[in-house]
Amino acid sequence: MNDKRCMPDVAHFFMRFCQDESCGKCVPCRTGTQQAACLLARITSGAAEPGDLDQLEELCHLMRDCSLCGLGMAAPNPVLSTLHWFRDEYEAHIRTGHCPSGVCSCDEDAA
Amino acid sequence: MKRVSLTINGRTVIARQGDSLLQAARACDIHIPNLCHLNGLTPLAGCRVCIVEVQGRPRPVPACSSKAEHGMVVITDSERVRSARRMIVELLFAERNHQCPVCVMNNNCELQSLAKQLGIDHVRYTFISPLAAVDISQERFGIDHNRCILCRRCVRVCDEIEGAHTWDVSGRGVASRVISDLAEPWGASSTCTGCGKCVQACPTGALFEKGITTTRKGLTCLERLLKWRRRRGP
Numbered sequence: 001m002n003d004k005r006c007m008p009d010v011a012h013f014f015m016r017f018c019q020d021e022s023c024g025k026c027v028p029c030r031t032g033t034q035q036a037a038c039l040l041a042r043i044t045s046g047a048a049e050p051g052d053l054d055q056l057e058e059l060c061h062l063m064r065d066c067s068l069c070g071l072g073m074a075a076p077n078p079v080l081s082t083l084h085w086f087r088d089e090y091e092a093h094i095r096t097g098h099c100p101s102g103v104c105s106c107d108e109d110a111a
Numbered sequence: 112m113k114r115v116s117l118t119i120n121g122r123t124v125i126a127r128q129g130d131s132l133l134q135a136a137r138a139c140d141i142h143i144p145n146l147c148h149l150n151g152l153t154p155l156a157g158c159r160v161c162i163v164e165v166q167g168r169p170r171p172v173p174a175c176s177s178k179a180e181h182g183m184v185v186i187t188d189s190e191r192v193r194s195a196r197r198m199i200v201e202l203l204f205a206e207r208n209h210q211c212p213v214c215v216m217n218n219n220c221e222l223q224s225l226a227k228q229l230g231i232d233h234v235r236y237t238f239i240s241p242l243a244a245v246d247i248s249q250e251r252f253g254i255d256h257n258r259c260i261l262c263r264r265c266v267r268v269c270d271e272i273e274g275a276h277t278w279d280v281s282g283r284g285v286a287s288r289v290i291s292d293l294a295e296p297w298g299a300s301s302t303c304t305g306c307g308k309c310v311q312a313c314p315t316g317a318l319f320e321k322g323i324t325t326t327r328k329g330l331t332c333l334e335r336l337l338k339w340r341r342r343r344g345p
Contacts, residue, residue: 026158027157030261031203035237039237062199
């Protein structure tokens with residue numbers, strides 16, 4: 001992990017992992033991880049809209065508060081901490097459709 | 112029977128020791144919405160719709176599986192739990208294909224009435240709508256996985272009340288599917304007795320009776336059935 005990594009992309013990776021690992025018993029974890037991964041895919045592909053960031057944050061709080069077990073409660077942590085420390089990277093993806101680190105596919109689409 | 116006293120929404124309530132918060136609230140006509148729980152079945156706490164706030168606990172707790180304790184202070188309709196319930200029901204609508212106008216259980220569905228009750232008129236999330244299977248191999252009933260919310264009422268009612276354990280869940284996460292026996296067609300199941308309890312227990316149109324649009328959903332005498340079954344022994 002260094003300054004060449006794209007934080008929304010890292011968060012997307014962890015969310016995909018948690019979606020695969022979710023057992024599917026409780027709704028916030030089963031469908032919450034799926035929807036959060038969807039939103040992160042939209043952000044990293046440069047197709048996100050300004051409201052998506054608030055929705056993602058709201059969804060993460062729901063997962064943290066209402067999930068049945070530790071997996072669902074911990075699943076939003078990578079998103080929440082990257083949102084806290086690297087919010088500008090998320091905003092750059094949404095505002096300009098451009099990945100500041102040059103990692104995400106949105107730049108390939110534009111080229 | 113020992114009793115405990117607790118406060119629900121500012122009202123002092125007496126409950127039997129061992130009762131869940133949901134039972135305690137129901138006993139004094141305080142309504143807590145829920146989807147996966149059915150009286151007489153083991154609580155699952157999977158739908159998370161019955162979450163309530165308990166003073167002194169950082170997170171909301173599910174009312175169906177939390178025991179009522181002496182001196183508890185419970186709030187069932189704070190802004191926080193109301194918005195969480197709303198989001199959970201929206202997530203369920205987005206997860207699979209829940210198109211009410213073309214559903215056999217339209218106007219007779221617990222998910223639909225819950226959405227109405229919570230004032231949901233639109234879904235903020237991406238509709239995933241995976242193409243799930245429909246199994247109509249059983250003589251009288253059918254199962255449409257597109258309408259299934261994975262509440263596992265059918266699994267529990269078949270195991271705990273009927274004692275057949277035909278239903279179970281395969282896969283995990285969003286790939287979970289309710290299966291009969293070892294993922295065989297329902298009609299080919301050797302354990303299914305065809306009693307139809309799962310169809311009555313299903314809160315949505317996932318399990319339906321063929322050719323009938325007015326299936327009576329919701330088993331009212333489930334607890335009595337369970338008592339009768341326990342009296343008879345295994």
